[in-house]
Amino acid sequence: MDAPEQKSATPQDRALKSWDTRARSYLALTLRYPIFSLLADRLISQLPGNFSGSALDLGAGAGLISERLLERFPTARVHLLEPAPGMMALAQDRLSGLVSGFYRDKAEEMGEVGLRWDAVLCNAAFHLMEERSVLAAVSGILRGEGVFCFNLWGHSFEATADLDPQDAQEEILAMAAAGLDLPLPLQCRHSRPRVRRLAALRRDASQAGMILEGPWIDKDEVPLAFFLDFSAMSPEWPAGLEPLQRSRLLERASSMAEGSISTIHSVRFLARKLSAVQ
Secondary structure, eight states: OOOOOOOOOOHHHHHHHHHHHTHHHHHHHHHHOTHHHHHHHHHHTTSOTTOOSEEEEETOTTTHHHHHHHHHOTTOEEEEEOOOHHHHHHHHHHHTTTSSEEEOOOGGGGGGGOOOEEEEEEOSOGGGSOHHHHHHHHHHHEEEEEEEEEEEEGGGBTTTGGGOTHHHHHHHHHHHHHHTTOOSSOBOOOOOOOOBOHHHHHHHHHHTTEEEEEEEEEEEEEEHHHHHHHHTTSTTOSBTOOHHHHHHHHHHHHHHHTTOEEEEEEEEEEEEEHHHHO
């Protein structure tokens, strides 16, 4: 008998496994660098100033936006949806007793929870999702006047895709490697997320029965070390180095980057159900 055919992993499956592995490193990064809280607060600011309804934190990670939303709106009822087990465990440890519900479902499966929400917020995770199916799923679980607030990292949106500070990071790494007599060139390119087009996002939102507002593009200063620390969450980066070589390289590169400032772009959107604006 032939062995059963193995279903190949989708990009979403590979991303899920990756973030499950990096859960603790990612939480440490969000606590070390305020950019994540800043992005979350901007999404929360798109809610009504007296918000007291129910909200879903979509692709919640360790629960940063849930935590900050409850700080601003203590009477809100917040639910958290995160498919990566490692991330979910951290969220439950941090927010048990504060969040009204934890769901380990994929974004496309949020309708299976069987609830409806007044707001859905997705911070720094939408670029990992298949936007057409997610917009359709969000439309199905939003109440009539509900809103979907989400953002994209700049390198995953057409208007900001070429503003990625990858070159500055690679220059620091190359200088550090040369000082340590490590082999060059380094293999330090990550696979880039698919670039989202505004016209396609608006079309997908419309097909889901929603109207898309935005984009609002934000530009923030961050330490150059942020990009090194973000990339270093993956133990395979840079590729082709022994663990000790990698450790020495990252330590030297971080020291060289100290005090250097770079910029990061992010892009916000807000989607409403068409029935709420007609």
